[in-house]
Amino acid sequence: MAIFLASGILCVVSTPYLMRMAYSRGFLDQPGGHKSHDEAVPFLGGVAIVLAFALAVLVVSLLNPPHSGPGEILGLFAVAVMLSIIGLLDDLRNVSPTVRVLAEAGAAVVIWLMGSGVAVSGVGFVDLSLTIFWVVGITNAFNLLDNMDGLAAGLATVSSLTIFAVAASNGQFLVAGLAVGLAGCTVGFLRHNRFPARVYMGDGGALFIGFLVSVLAIKLRFDGGRTVSALVPVLACSVAVFDTTLVTLSRLHSGLSPFLGGQDHVSHRLVKLGLPVPYAVGSIHVGAVGIGILTFVSSGTDPWSAWIIAGMIGLTYLAAGIVLLRVPVDRLEAG
Numbered sequence: 001m002a003i004f005l006a007s008g009i010l011c012v013v014s015t016p017y018l019m020r021m022a023y024s025r026g027f028l029d030q031p032g033g034h035k036s037h038d039e040a041v042p043f044l045g046g047v048a049i050v051l052a053f054a055l056a057v058l059v060v061s062l063l064n065p066p067h068s069g070p071g072e073i074l075g076l077f078a079v080a081v082m083l084s085i086i087g088l089l090d091d092l093r094n095v096s097p098t099v100r101v102l103a104e105a106g107a108a109v110v111i112w113l114m115g116s117g118v119a120v121s122g123v124g125f126v127d128l129s130l131t132i133f134w135v136v137g138i139t140n141a142f143n144l145l146d147n148m149d150g151l152a153a154g155l156a157t158v159s160s161l162t163i164f165a166v167a168a169s170n171g172q173f174l175v176a177g178l179a180v181g182l183a184g185c186t187v188g189f190l191r192h193n194r195f196p197a198r199v200y201m202g203d204g205g206a207l208f209i210g211f212l213v214s215v216l217a218i219k220l221r222f223d224g225g226r227t228v229s230a231l232v233p234v235l236a237c238s239v240a241v242f243d244t245t246l247v248t249l250s251r252l253h254s255g256l257s258p259f260l261g262g263q264d265h266v267s268h269r270l271v272k273l274g275l276p277v278p279y280a281v282g283s284i285h286v287g288a289v290g291i292g293i294l295t296f297v298s299s300g301t302d303p304w305s306a307w308i309i310a311g312m313i314g315l316t317y318l319a320a321g322i323v324l325l326r327v328p329v330d331r332l333e334a335g
Contacts, residue, residue: 003177004184007056011048011188018044019192019199027092029200041197043091046205049185050084053077053212056181073178075114079107080211083139087203097259101136104211108135111215118218120230134233135214141240142210144247148267148277149197150190154285155239156209157186162236162292163216166299175219182212195278213237220299227303231310235295239288242266242317250325264329272327 022028022042029043054077061070086103089095108131111117117131146152160183167176186209192199201209217233234241243266248258270280291313298306 003056003060003181004187006059007052007181007184008188010052010055011185012191014051015045015048015189015192015199018042018048022199029091029202041200043200043202044204045189045193045199046084046087046201046203046208049189049201049205050081050208052185052188053181053208054081056184057178060177060181072114072116072174076111076116076178076212076215079110080208083107083211084204084208087143087205087207091202091204100207101140104136104139104207105132107139107211108132111135116215116219118230131218134218135211137244138214138217138237138240139207139210141237141244142213143203143206144244144265145240146201146203146206147263147265148271148281149195150193150278151267151281151284152206152209153186153190153193153201154281155288156213157183157190158285158288158292159213159236159240160186160216162295163213163220165292165296166220166232166236167216169296169300170220170222172219172221175216178212179216182209182216195281210240222299228299228306231306232295232299235291235298235310235313238291238313238317239284242321246321246324249321250329262330266324268329269324269327272329 019042022044027042027044028040030040057073057077061073083103086095086100090100108117109128112128112131118127118134120130121127142152142156145155160179164176164179164183167173167179189201189205193201214237217236220229220232222228222232247265250264251258251260251262267277267280267284270283271277275283294309294313298309301309
């Protein structure tokens with residue numbers, strides 16, 4: 001609770017200062033193209049998230065040092081900040097997607113070398129490959145989710161709180177503390193990012209959040225063995241995975257590159273169906289909460305029951321995907 005409140009309050013307080021800085025320096029996300037906003041919006045909100053998370057975790061670590069020492073936290077945070085800087089540069093100067101993916105892959109390798117990567121197969125090369133695939137995929141999934149007011153921050157909150165609940169119930173207090181700290185940051189940021197958004201997190205914030213969620217999810221460990229350890233992180237991040245998968249399949253089917261920008265995400269399709277933006281975002285958040293509860297349940301049950309729950313969630317996604325793919329979307333643009 002202390003970490004959650006500290007990070008949340010810090011983010012609420014610091015975001016307006018970053019907004020004023022963005023206006024004075026011209027760090028604004030201009031409307032046009034596939035973007036849905038009509039006025040220029042500052043995009044330095046991600047800096048507030050990074051600063052709030054850093055200060056909250058630093059203070060709590062000094063007051064109650066983790067048993068493993070500060071090295072693991074500092075290493076994880078340093079890699080996350082590196083990705084955040086690359087994302088901020090992308091906001092300012094449009095970094096190549098290849099450079100971003102290579103940076104994310106490098107971050108995944110560092111995490112694996114730190115002993116925090118995927119540990120499903122027990123084979124070094126296989127687990128390293130899965131770590132890279134997972135970190136790059138989830139990091140980019142949250143980046144793509146930042147397409148509507150409050151969406152990415154809200155989903156990051158739900159995923160982080162799910163990870164917190166699972167970790168706390170299994171005695172992984174370091175993972176739980178980091179997850180609830182991230183949730184506090186995103187809740188605080190929502191104060192200024194909910195519809196109509198007065199500030200965006202930008203790629204600098206989205207890559208930071210996506211990376212931390214991906215790493216914290218794969219750090220979860222269970223007595224149920226590797227099967228549940230592999231399943232729970234996927235379920236915890238499944239809304240982000242669903243959105244990215246839907247967009248990728250839709251664009252490939254249309255003969256378009258998945259790296260295009262466009263209003264063809266789940267949120268945009270719900271708006272096309274007639275839902276106002278707040279209701280479209282809210283419905284996704286409610287669905288994510290339900291899946292988060294089922295994820296927590298599956299983490300404490302036997303492997304067969306966990307797979308049954310996962311199968312039910314998968315069938316729900318399949319049905320939703322079939323319906324949403326039939327919704328007409330706007331033309332895509334490079335970006």
